[in-house]
Amino acid sequence: MAADYYELLGVARGASQDEIKKAFRTKAHQHHPDKAGGDSDKFKAINEAYQVLSDPQKRQQYDQYGQTFDQARRQGGNAGGFGGFPGGGYSGNVDFGDLGDIFGDMFGFGGGRRQSARQSRGRDIAASLPIDFRTAAFGGEQTLQLNHAVVCQRCQGSGAEQGSAPVTCATCHGSGQVQRVQQTILGAMQSIGACPTCHGEGTTIQNPCGRCRGEGRIEQRESLTVKIPAGIAAGQKIKLSGKGEAGRRGTPAGDLFLEVEVKPDPTFERADDDVLVTATIPLTVASLGGVVDVMTLDGNVGLKIPAGTPAGKVLVIKGRGIPHLRGRGRGDQRVTIDLDVPKHLSAKAKKLLKELQAEGI
Numbered sequence: 001m002a003a004d005y006y007e008l009l010g011v012a013r014g015a016s017q018d019e020i021k022k023a024f025r026t027k028a029h030q031h032h033p034d035k036a037g038g039d040s041d042k043f044k045a046i047n048e049a050y051q052v053l054s055d056p057q058k059r060q061q062y063d064q065y066g067q068t069f070d071q072a073r074r075q076g077g078n079a080g081g082f083g084g085f086p087g088g089g090y091s092g093n094v095d096f097g098d099l100g101d102i103f104g105d106m107f108g109f110g111g112g113r114r115q116s117a118r119q120s121r122g123r124d125i126a127a128s129l130p131i132d133f134r135t136a137a138f139g140g141e142q143t144l145q146l147n148h149a150v151v152c153q154r155c156q157g158s159g160a161e162q163g164s165a166p167v168t169c170a171t172c173h174g175s176g177q178v179q180r181v182q183q184t185i186l187g188a189m190q191s192i193g194a195c196p197t198c199h200g201e202g203t204t205i206q207n208p209c210g211r212c213r214g215e216g217r218i219e220q221r222e223s224l225t226v227k228i229p230a231g232i233a234a235g236q237k238i239k240l241s242g243k244g245e246a247g248r249r250g251t252p253a254g255d256l257f258l259e260v261e262v263k264p265d266p267t268f269e270r271a272d273d274d275v276l277v278t279a280t281i282p283l284t285v286a287s288l289g290g291v292v293d294v295m296t297l298d299g300n301v302g303l304k305i306p307a308g309t310p311a312g313k314v315l316v317i318k319g320r321g322i323p324h325l326r327g328r329g330r331g332d333q334r335v336t337i338d339l340d341v342p343k344h345l346s347a348k349a350k351k352l353l354k355e356l357q358a359e360g361i
């Protein structure tokens with residue numbers, strides 16, 4: 001699991017380059033492998049974080065896309081959907097400029113960092129996406145109902161009634177800004193502010209759309225189908241660019257961030273990419289050895305029980321776990337053995353067990 005670079009360095013998201021450099025020096029000094037109490041893994045992680053955050057371009061890309069799985073970039077061009085992952089999959093060296101890859105869990109919802117840069121844009125939306133265990137494991141499609149602002153179809157987002165169009169604002173002549181001159185004791189003071197007539201938009205609507213009342217967007221329930229990549233885990237996020245709130249009067253829509261929630265499964269549990277199950281086996285099989293059927297995601301599999309297997313023993317079925325989200329292969333299935341101690345014994349069974357007891361078993 002990739003750690004957050006800001007957390008690694010112990011700096012705020014808005015930290016300056018100087019603060020980042022300073023934090024890096026302190027941390028690098030603290031964890032240097034040559035020092036007593038040093039930690040080379042930690043040192044490497046800090047170094048990696050610094051390589052990204054100290055480079056303004058890489059940092060911006062990290063801020064923007066971080067470790068989000070960006071679905072929108074997958075849609076369209078690639079008809080094969082998620083089958084089209086680059087064969088080599090994820091490598092340790094991530095080129096943040098090439099987002100044709102999946103990243104693991106992303107840090108929060110962005111804290112509004114990008115909002116300030118793009119003022120006239122619909123808001124981002126965060127929502128949870130419940131999927132079942134199997135869909136998380138093998139991928140698939142999940143439909144979701146979402147109430148959000150969408151572009152008004154009547155005015156195509158312009159906000160102007162059909163047959164009319166927004167007109168250039170008479171107050172600011174389209175610039176969206178007005179100059180004000182105030183007389184003060186220090187003389188004339190000039191300031192620039194948003195135009196009070198058009199609120200900075202540069203256009204006004206004389207005949208507002210009857211459906212959206214000039215907003216260019218309306219609240220609507222929409223059904224979205226989301227592609228789920230195989231191996232995704234609870235807490236990871238899927239980003240759908242442009243599926244957030246529609247912008248006012250035709251400005252770009254925000255993004256939709258879906259946090260995956262995995263519904264509990266009656267049989268399987270998950271630990272990273274391993275699947276955990278409990279198998280209850282007869283006392284005789286535990287003692288003498290044998291083969292029992294165990295449920296896996298691929299159906300029943302015969303599991304060899306070595307003679308003398310104690311309760312609580314964990315046996316591993318290789319490659320029957322969750323497909324790795326990054327790259328090829330699957331995790332394992334780990335089977336915890338439980339013993340089936342009979343509650344009702346036939347007379348014969350009782351007699352045989354007593355004989356065993358006499359043997360000291």
Ligand SMILES: [Zn+2]
Pocket residue numbers: 152153154155156157158159160209210211212213214215216217
């Ligand atoms: Zn409209």
Ligand SMILES: [Zn+2]
Pocket residue numbers: 169170171172173174175176177195196197198199200201202203
């Ligand atoms: Zn104006």
